Amino acid sequence: MCGRYASSRRPEDLAGIFGVEKWEPEETPGPDYNVAPTKEVLAVLDRALKDVSDPRPVRQLRKLKWGLVPSWSKTPEGGARMINARAETVHEKPAYRRAFSTRRCILPADGYYEWVTGKEERDLEVEGRKKRPRKQPYFVTPADGSVFAMAGLYEFWRDRTLPEDHPQAWWATCSVLTTEAETGPLAVAPADGPHALADIHPRMPLMLTPDRWDAWLDPARTDVGELRGLLAPPPPGLMRAYPVTTAVGNVRNNGPELLEELAAPEEGTLF
Numbered sequence: 001m002c003g004r005y006a007s008s009r010r011p012e013d014l015a016g017i018f019g020v021e022k023w024e025p026e027e028t029p030g031p032d033y034n035v036a037p038t039k040e041v042l043a044v045l046d047r048a049l050k051d052v053s054d055p056r057p058v059r060q061l062r063k064l065k066w067g068l069v070p071s072w073s074k075t076p077e078g079g080a081r082m083i084n085a086r087a088e089t090v091h092e093k094p095a096y097r098r099a100f101s102t103r104r105c106i107l108p109a110d111g112y113y114e115w116v117t118g119k120e121e122r123d124l125e126v127e128g129r130k131k132r133p134r135k136q137p138y139f140v141t142p143a144d145g146s147v148f149a150m151a152g153l154y155e156f157w158r159d160r161t162l163p164e165d166h167p168q169a170w171w172a173t174c175s176v177l178t179t180e181a182e183t184g185p186l187a188v189a190p191a192d193g194p195h196a197l198a199d200i201h202p203r204m205p206l207m208l209t210p211d212r213w214d215a216w217l218d219p220a221r222t223d224v225g226e227l228r229g230l231l232a233p234p235p236p237g238l239m240r241a242y243p244v245t246t247a248v249g250n251v252r253n254n255g256p257e258l259l260e261e262l263a264a265p266e267e268g269t270l271f
Contacts, residue, residue, distance in 0.1 A: 001084050001178055001201065001203045002083070002084055002112050002150070002176045002178060002203075002204070002205040003036070003037065003083065003084075003113075004034060004035060004036055004112065004113040004248065005035045005107075005109045005110075005111065005112040005113065005148075005150075005205070006032070006033045006034065006035065006109060006110040006111060006112075006113070006139070006258070006259060007031070007032050007035055007041065007042060007107075007108060007109045007110060008031040008032070008033060008110055008256070008259075009031075009108060009110070009147065010031070011023055011025060011028040011042065011061055014042065014044070014061060014108050014147075015061055017108075017147055018044045018059065018061075018106065018108070018213065019059055020044060020059050020060060020061045021058050021059050021060065022049065022058055022059070022060045022061075023060060023061035023062075027063055028042060028061060028063060029041065029042060029063060032254065033254050033255055033256055033258045033259060034248055034251055034253060034254045034258055035066070035109075036066075036251040037066050037067050037083045038065065038066060038067050039065070039066055040063050040064070040065055040066075041063070041064055041065075041066050041107060041174065042061060042062070042063065042064075042107070042108060043061070043062050043063075043064045043105040043106065043107050043108075043152060043154060043174055044059065044060070044061055044062075044105060044106040044107075044108065044217065045059075045060055045062055045103075045104070045105040045106075045154060045217060046058065046059050046060070046217040046218060046219055047060060047062075047219065057218070057219055057220075059217070062105075062154075062172065063172070064105070064154055064172050064173060064174040065171060065172065065173045065174070066083055066173070066174055066175075066176075067081070067082055067083050067173055067174075067175070068082040068083075068085070068095065068096070068099070068153060068154070068155050068173045068174055068175035069082070069155060069157040069171055069173045070094070070095045070096075070098075070155060070157070071098070071155055071156060071157055071158070073157060076157060076159070076171060076173075082095060082175055083175060083176060084175060084176050084177070084178045084203075085100075085153060085175045085176070085177050085178070086177075086178060086179075087151070087177045087178060087179045087206050087231040088179070090153070090177060090231075091224050091227070091228060096153055096175065098155075099153040099154060099155050099175075100153055100224075100227065101222050101224070101227070102219050102222060103153060103154050103155060103219070104151070104152070104153055104154075104216050104217060104219075104227075105152045105153065105154045105174060105217070106149045106150065106151065106152060106208060106213060106216065106217065107149075107150040107151075107152040107174065107176060108147050108148070108149060108150075109147070109148040109149075109150055109205075110141055110147075110148060110259065111139050111140050111141030111142070111148050112139075112140055112148070112150075112204075112205055113137050113138070113139055113140075113244070113248055114137070114138055114140060114200045114201045114204075115135060115136065115137050115138070115200075115201075115249075116135050116136045116137075116138060116193075116194060116199075116200050116201075116265075117135060117201075136243055136246070136265040136266065137243070137244050137245070137246060137248050137249065138190075138193070138194065138200055138241045138242060138243055138244065139241065139242060139243075139244045139259060139261075140197065140200070140204070140239055140240070140241045141239065141240060141241075142207075142238055142239060142240075143186075143187035143188050143238060143239060143240040144238075148205075148207055149207060149208045149209075149210075149213065150176050150177070150205045150206065150207060150208075151176070151177040151205075151206040151207075151208050151216060151230075151231070152174050152175060152176050152177060153174060153175050153177070154172060154173065154174040154175075155172075155173055155174075156170055156171065156172055156173075157170070157171040157173065158170055158171075159171065176205050176206075177205070177206040177231070178203045178204060178205055178206060179203070179204060179205075179206045179231070179233050180198075180202065180203065180204075180233070181196075181197040181198040181200070181201055181202055181203055181204040182196060182197045182198060182204070182233065182236050182239070183196050183197075183198045184196060184236040184237060185237065186237070186239055186240055186241055187237050187238060187239055187240050188240035188241075188242075189240070189241065190241065190242055190243060192264065192265075193241075193242075193243060193265065194241060197239060197241065200241060206231060206233065207234045207238075208230075208234070209234050209235070212230050215230055216230050242261040242262070243261070243262040243264070243265045243266070244258060244259065244260065244261065244262060245257070245258060245260070245262065245266065246266050
């Protein structure tokens with residue numbers, strides 16, 4: 001799954017990386033080292049601009065709220081629970097299938113946080129059963145320092161209790177797609193810790209390699225079979241993982257120190 005991530009790159013840098021044509025500096029969130037559900041996040045998407053005659057999709061850097069609210073939802077309360085969508089079933093789930101068809105985005109990140117649990121606890125989580133509290137947090141990031149481009153979906157929801165011109169009448173929300181975690185060795189692994197992403201958690205955010213960015217963002221691509229072909233996991237061995245401070249567990253903590261690698265886990269490793 002993906003329940004926390006870090007996104008510290010400047011909007012102008014992301015614009016260069018993804019070929020963004022339009023973004024509003026005053027509307028883009030600043031660096032966030034502890035992105036949590038319901039926060040506003042940066043997303044890259046292709047969409048036609050309002051009030052212009054040219055109907056072509058324009059690559060934009062937009063602010064979205066993390067936690068997807070389907071357009072047909074009566075209230076936005078469920079958004080906090082819809083932070084992740086499983087890549088294997090996203091095309092058939094009522095909450096996601098319309099967005100999967102035409103409203104796809106990329107959520108740029110430095111990487112994501114995940115908490116190591118023992119094997120028995122992980123097995124319970126796979127089965128959807130309750131487990132004990134998580135232990136040592138790890139940060140997972142591309143070993144070469146490149147951007148972690150998470151596949152995402154976005155939606156618009158209209159608050160019918162407010163007038164059309166109210167600034168909060170429309171919600172723009174998003175969800176991160178997840179896939180099975182890699183079982184192969186990490187590119188860089190801790191000496192005393194997990195050696196594969198699957199050792200940390202059974203799920204991981206679906207990272208899109210640059211060769212898939214344009215196809216994923218293209219709203220003209222609506223064929224479900226073709227789109228599902230873009231959901232294949234990235235090549236193995238691209239990631240590194242290292243222990244970080246347990247302070248990341250408190251969303252009020254937010255700074256570059258959260259990404260600092262620890263010499264050893266704070267609470268001891270379970271491996």
